[in-house]
Amino acid sequence: MKKNIGSVLALYPSPAVVIGATAEGGKPTWTLVAHVGIIGHDRILVSLASAHYINGYIKANGKFSVNIVDEKILPKADYAGSVSGAKTDKSGLFEYEKGENGTPMISDSPLVLECSVKDTYITPGFESFIASIDGTYVEENCLNSDGKIDYSVLKPVLFDFPAYEYLRTGDIIGKCLTLKEDTED
Amino acid sequence: MKKNIGSVLALYPSPAVVIGATAEGGKPTWTLVAHVGIIGHDRILVSLASAHYINGYIKANGKFSVNIVDEKILPKADYAGSVSGAKTDKSGLFEYEKGENGTPMISDSPLVLECSVKDTYITPGFESFIASIDGTYVEENCLNSDGKIDYSVLKPVLFDFPAYEYLRTGDIIGKCLTLKEDTED
Numbered sequence: 001m002k003k004n005i006g007s008v009l010a011l012y013p014s015p016a017v018v019i020g021a022t023a024e025g026g027k028p029t030w031t032l033v034a035h036v037g038i039i040g041h042d043r044i045l046v047s048l049a050s051a052h053y054i055n056g057y058i059k060a061n062g063k064f065s066v067n068i069v070d071e072k073i074l075p076k077a078d079y080a081g082s083v084s085g086a087k088t089d090k091s092g093l094f095e096y097e098k099g100e101n102g103t104p105m106i107s108d109s110p111l112v113l114e115c116s117v118k119d120t121y122i123t124p125g126f127e128s129f130i131a132s133i134d135g136t137y138v139e140e141n142c143l144n145s146d147g148k149i150d151y152s153v154l155k156p157v158l159f160d161f162p163a164y165e166y167l168r169t170g171d172i173i174g175k176c177l178t179l180k181e182d183t184e185d
Numbered sequence: 186m187k188k189n190i191g192s193v194l195a196l197y198p199s200p201a202v203v204i205g206a207t208a209e210g211g212k213p214t215w216t217l218v219a220h221v222g223i224i225g226h227d228r229i230l231v232s233l234a235s236a237h238y239i240n241g242y243i244k245a246n247g248k249f250s251v252n253i254v255d256e257k258i259l260p261k262a263d264y265a266g267s268v269s270g271a272k273t274d275k276s277g278l279f280e281y282e283k284g285e286n287g288t289p290m291i292s293d294s295p296l297v298l299e300c301s302v303k304d305t306y307i308t309p310g311f312e313s314f315i316a317s318i319d320g321t322y323v324e325e326n327c328l329n330s331d332g333k334i335d336y337s338v339l340k341p342v343l344f345d346f347p348a349y350e351y352l353r354t355g356d357i358i359g360k361c362l363t364l365k366e367d368t369e370d
Contacts, residue, residue: 001324001325002297002322002323002324002325003322003323003324003325003328004285004320004321004322005321005322005323005328005332005334006320006321007227007317007318007319007320007321008318008321008334009223009226009227009229009318010253010296010298010318010321010323010334011200011202011221011223011229011251011253011298012200012334012336012341013200013336013341013343013354014199014200014223015196015197015198015199017196034223035222035223035224035225036196036222036223037220037221037222037223037224037230037232038194038196038199038219038220038221038222038232039220039222039230039232039306039308039311039313040220040232040308040309040310040311040313041194041310041311042192042194042308043308044194044196045222045224045230047222047223047224047225066196068195068196071358074358078361078362078363081361081362082362100189111195112187113195113196119306121224121304121306121315123224123225123227123228124225125225125226126224126225126226128224128225130306132192133192133193133194133195134192135189135191135192136189136190136191136192136193136195137187137188137189137190138187138188138190138195139186139187139188140186140187140188143188143190144348146348147190148347148348149190149193149195149197149345149347149348150348151197151198151345151347151348151350151352152350152352156197156198157358158198158343158354158355159361160334160336162333162334162336163329163331163333163334163335163336163357164360164361164362165336165337165357165358165359165360165361166357166358166359166360166361167336167337167354167355167356167357167358168355168356168357168358169198169343169352169353169354169355170343170352170353170354170355171352171353172348172350172351172352172353173256173259173342173350173351173352173353174350174351175349175350175351176263176266176344176349176350176351177263177266177267177349178263
C-alpha cells in the first residue's frame, strides 16, 4: 500500500562526489556533492548551493573536477562537505595532481572526470553547472577485460537525502536490455 | 595508477526508472531511463533521446511519472526500454493507477514521483526535462521509523552505461557529515 508523502526529493541513491577547483593562489579547494545528473550522452550536471565557496572559482575558471568517492576516501570526502572553504583551508585535505585541463584531481579517488562548464541552470539558492567531459581518469584495476569501467569493483559510495545516509554500491544483476523473455509471465 | 580514457560519461551508478505518461486515447506509455539528475532541493531532471515516442506526450501534457525500479519489476522495466511505443503498444505492460496529477503510476513500483515539467534543456538528439515534484508515493514498508524513505530496504536497481549493466543498491555505510574524526589520520 502506497502513501503520498508529498513533494519529496526522492530520486536516489546518487553517487557522492568531491568537486575540485583551483582557488586563491593556485591552491585547490574541494566540496562534497551528491546532487548530480547526466544529460544526453555528453554532459553532466552538478548542483551546488549558491553560497558554496567553490562556486566562484568554478565560474572564474570555467572548469572543475568530479572525483568519485569510494569507502577509502569517504571520511575525508565527508569532512570536505562539513566545513566551508571560506572559513577553513581545505587545500591540504587530499593529495592531488593536476589533470590535462588544469583542474586538481584527488590522487586516491578511483575515477576523476575533468569538466568544462557549458551552461549554468539557476534555481533559488542553487547553481547547477552543466559541463562537458574533457578527460576521464580511472584506476586500471577498475577496468574490466573489455576496457570498460567496472562499477562493481570501483564501488562508488552512494548518497540519499531523505535518510541522509551513505550506501554501498552492490553487485551486478545483469546486462541491460537482455531480460525480455522474463516479461511474458 | 590512473589511465586517461578520454571523454567518457562515467558518473555512475544512477537509479534506473520507468517514465510514464498518458498517451493516445488516455492509455499509458512507458520507457526506461537512467540518465536522471537532481537540481537544487526541488527539481529533478530526466534526459531522453528526442526520438522517444513518450516525449511528445510529456510535452503535450506537461507532466510525467518517475517509477523507481526494484528487482521485482526489472524484467518488465528492461522490456519497456527495449521496444518503442511507436511500434509496440506498451499500455498493458504494467498494472497502474492514476496519481493526483493524473499521470499513470506503476502499482508494483515501490516509489513513484508525480512530476510537472518546468523547463526543457536541449542538446543534440536529446531533450532533458526539468520538473518539479507534485507528489511522492511510497510503499509504507519502505519508510523507516522516522517516516523517511529507507533506500536500503527499497533497494533501487542501479544502472551504468560503460558496462551497460544493472547493479544492486547495497547496505548503509553510515550517516552523512558524522565521519569527521576519521579525517585526522
